[in-house]
Amino acid sequence: MINKSLKYIGVLLLAYTLNACNEQRMSSSSETTTPVWLSEVGKRDIRELTTTTGTAKAAKTVEVKSETNGKYELMINPKTKRPYKLGDIVEEGAVIIKLNNKEHENTVSLPTKKMQVDIAKKEWEGQKAVFEKGGATEKDVLNAESSYIQAQSALESAYTDLAKLTIKAPFKGAIVNLPYFTPNVEIASGETMVGLMDYSHMYMEIALPENTIDKVKVGQKVLVTNYNIKSDTLSGLVTQLSPAINEDTRTYTGFITINNPELKLRPGMFAKGEIITLQKDSVIVIPKDIVNSRRGGNRIVYTIEQNRAMEKIITTGISDDRFIEVESGLNQGDKIVVKGYEFLRNRGKVKIMK
Template identity: 45%
Template sequence: MKHIKLLILLGVVVAAISCNNQTGSESTELAVPVSVENIRLKSIQQFVSTTGTAKAVYETELSSEIEGNYILQTNPRTGRKFQLGDRVEKGQVIIKLENAEYLNGLNIESTKLNLEISEQEYEKQKSLYEKGGVTLLEMRNSEVSMISAKNNYESAEIQLSKMQVVAPFSGVVVALPYYTEGVRVSAGESMVSLMNYNKMYVEINLPEKNISEVTTGQEVMITNYTLTEDTLVGHVTELSPIISDETRTFTGKLEIDNPELKLRPGMFIKANIITAQKDSAVVIPKDVIMTGSRGKYVFIVGRNSAANDRRITTGISNQDEIEVTEGLSANDRLIIKGFETLRDNSKVKVIL
């Protein structure tokens, strides 16, 4: 009877131990929930970021060159007087200044007639000289008279042009001071300001550390907080070769293509200067990389739903992504969430 009790007690102890071992084994096999991303080859750009204010490449303020009565012209595009925001073409007359006294003083008709007479006289003297009818001196004197008459006429035309305010380039009216129609304005008064911002530029300052990687000709991606869906393309056009001993920066200039006029003068922009680019590269998010005693590593889902750590070597990078040159391949299942507590060969369960 005593032996039977001992056997029963021994069986209970063995069963308890076995149960405990089975529970522990099951706990070690619990799978960690993770999210994965299949690695695909894609392009990556490395860039230097900077900011600045966009300015028009072409801009001017036109003033009156003479005194005269102010007459704002009609815009043929709209059929009304010119207004702010109107487009103008190169050579288009925006404002006229009427001044009868000034116009009479130019003697345009008489100087033009004098030029015609001088030209006819020169041709006559030239013909006679070829026939031996006049001396070389007489022909040359007629040529001098003709040249003088021509200069007088051209000078009069230049003075006449001052009675008009003409667009020196195609652009947009950005300032148009108000004057009552027909009122007398003095010489030197501001008449109109024009800008052409199909192309724009930005003056930049870059840290000393970037002087070896930023060069002229590099492409620049331009964004603005009011144009969140649009990225414009520009280029580095100028760079200073010296470093400021006060700011430890160097200056440069970017030129931006703005064909649809989405970017406006005065807008604050962000510019990403592309300093390196790779196509068909293994690219992963920066924030999934772990660092240990043996360097950088990430986790992928391997066989039997186990996490495998992969030591990696990295290449170019930007704010969010980085190129992996060794350690990963296309179609590897990279763990992007839930990797923080993993170890090599940890059981994982992939969730959405």
């Protein structure tokens, strides 16, 4: 009787054991395996940027007006061998327009002024020679010198008056305004003749949010782009910052200067400026979008051990639009999940694809 009972108990235990093993195998086979792609942790330079926008303006701009009347004559551009036109680059001092006025030239009488200077100079030198021999007084010499100075002054005034008949470029720049006048038409004094801009150097007024006031500093470098010149990044510099916050917008004003040597950025264009507020060289960085946040403020990424996803708590530093610095928690050469991380859980089973 006892033997039968023992045999019955043994059969029950064996059946239970077989059933448990079968359930474990079924549970193991039903666990989801997530495909993941890995990348090796490396080092690179990273910059923390503060982004702002504004309208780019030329550093120098001027409208030259006529200072006297005369008949209009548009000059020939020596570079193109054609009359000056909008968009032409002119050198400093280049004559763009002439106003022909013979009456004005005769009134100025430049040849007479030159002759009077020569006469006054010779008279002064003659008086000095006579004075040395005792034939003239010191007063005679001083009067002769005064006459020479007055003659020089009159000549300079004559040159200034004649210069009013020529419209010159006060600096190297592009013609941005050139009102049309019929050749030989009489131009009155005070007419706008030409507008010039030098936009090889530009500036941009910006408005920055108040939470950046401790980060943005005068002298910081700026990366400047425009949607029309995406492939080219221009260099700039923060030159001025207001200490006052606008109560309505909660922003403060600043100015950025922009180097534009190839004239790719045009006056009036809308531009984006990325101010480099902090830069670190050769630090551990990872893609910004693979970092997950957990309750309690922990930030994690996934590594793989024995085909299992393992959470790694990391401490992060500065970031840009793509990467984030890892201050602790990872080492150079570690392999982390960069694709498929969205579906992972700690110790979840994975299949490495790459």
